[in-house]
Amino acid sequence: MELDAAGYQYHVAEYLFSSSRRRKRTPTTPHSSEEEEEEQQQQQQQQHHIEDEHAKKRQGPVEEVRISIRDILRPEYGLLTWPCSIVLADFLWEIRTELRGRVVLELGCGTALPGILAAKLGAQVTLTDLEADRSGGVIGVSPAGVEREELDLSSPTGEMNEHSSDHSAAAAAPAAELLENCRYCCQLNDVHCNVAQLRWGVVTPQMALLRTPDVLIAADVMFDVAVFECLLATVSYFLERNPHAFLLTTYQQRSSKWWLHWCEMLCRFDLRCEVIPSTDFVPLHRQTRLHGLTIDLLRVQKRCS
Numbered sequence: 001m002e003l004d005a006a007g008y009q010y011h012v013a014e015y016l017f018s019s020s021r022r023r024k025r026t027p028t029t030p031h032s033s034e035e036e037e038e039e040q041q042q043q044q045q046q047q048h049h050i051e052d053e054h055a056k057k058r059q060g061p062v063e064e065v066r067i068s069i070r071d072i073l074r075p076e077y078g079l080l081t082w083p084c085s086i087v088l089a090d091f092l093w094e095i096r097t098e099l100r101g102r103v104v105l106e107l108g109c110g111t112a113l114p115g116i117l118a119a120k121l122g123a124q125v126t127l128t129d130l131e132a133d134r135s136g137g138v139i140g141v142s143p144a145g146v147e148r149e150e151l152d153l154s155s156p157t158g159e160m161n162e163h164s165s166d167h168s169a170a171a172a173a174p175a176a177e178l179l180e181n182c183r184y185c186c187q188l189n190d191v192h193c194n195v196a197q198l199r200w201g202v203v204t205p206q207m208a209l210l211r212t213p214d215v216l217i218a219a220d221v222m223f224d225v226a227v228f229e230c231l232l233a234t235v236s237y238f239l240e241r242n243p244h245a246f247l248l249t250t251y252q253q254r255s256s257k258w259w260l261h262w263c264e265m266l267c268r269f270d271l272r273c274e275v276i277p278s279t280d281f282v283p284l285h286r287q288t289r290l291h292g293l294t295i296d297l298l299r300v301q302k303r304c305s
Contacts, residue, residue, distance in 0.1 A: 012188070013081065015113060017093040018064035023219055045212040046256040065093070065120050067187045069111045070181060078110040078129055078178045080282035084250040086286065087278045087295045088114040091248065092217070094123070094281045095211040099123045105213035107198065107231070107240065108221040112182045115217065126210060127179045127186075128198035174244040201230030203237065223251075225258050228265045236269040239302050250278070253294040266300070273300040 007052055067089070072079040092099065092114055100122030106115035119125040182195050198207060216238060221231060235247050266273060269276040276297040279287065 012068050012070050015067045031236050053260040067117050069113050069185050081111045081113055082220050085113045088219040088250040090118045090282045096121045102214040103211050104215045107218040116189050119193050126194040127182050128196050130175050212241045214245055218249040225261045232265050232269045250297050268301050270301050273298045
């Protein structure tokens with residue numbers, strides 16, 4: 001651990017994405033003891049090692065990418081890499097051949113592991129984030145010289161709202177630190193990504209200038225039901241600009257109640273989603289490190305697409 005300029009501890013973690021990793025974990029025998037489960041896992045790992053050696057002989061060098069991410073031990077959620085980000089990155093690795101040349105927009109990027117991996121895989125990536133408001137909404141900072149009036153996407157009337165300068169200033173420092181850490185992580189990995197502030201639920205001049213994405217990605221942005229409306233309003237805005245685009249987002253199952261609200265919001269914005277269990281694509285070595293967390297991936301798109 002080292003200290004940053006503000007005196008907070010940080011460390012740089014490395015994530016390996018490799019075509020030699022096994023995706024699925026063979027189920028253990030029901031009611032088996034811990035010793036039996038450990039023995040089964042050892043047998044699986046030995047078998048996977050043998051399969052990998054055979055694959056190397058058939059296919060030549062193993063394709064892999066290493067990503068370095070700086071985590072800062074501070075109260076802000078966005079300065080740490082959470083399990084959902086790793087799971088989303090694993091899925092992007094699975095569809096890596098589809099990402100080259102695509103325009104990718106990451107919402108609530110945090111330390112930006114998925115977005116940086118997408119850039120490594122040949123996508124044109126924009127990373128966006130802002131701090132979540134304590135009231136449950138999302139707060140934003142208007143760029144200097146831009147008028148304060150913004151179109152509220154989550155309002156039934158699409159009315160224009162005025163945001164006070166005090167409210168915007170409150171978010172400026174946290175937002176700046178989040179985005180600066182994103183830029184640092186991009187430099188660590190020698191990739192070029194656009195980095196921007198993005199407030200969910202409203203159309204700002206800055207938002208309107210963003211490139212229309214082919215793929216939107218977001219990890220663990222659904223921990224609070226209060227942000228569902230603003231989040232999906234923003235997603236819907238970009239899907240209207242490109243009806244063939246879609247959102248890939250990972251979520252950790254923390255409560256059964258939020259799903260009903262999520263489905264309600266999907267219907268409101270005329271969206272549909274497909275659930276993809278993480279066990280379908282997360283490598284064995286990372287499945288064992290999820291410590292019992294249930295994390296799945298959602299693919300969200302317009303109903304008519």
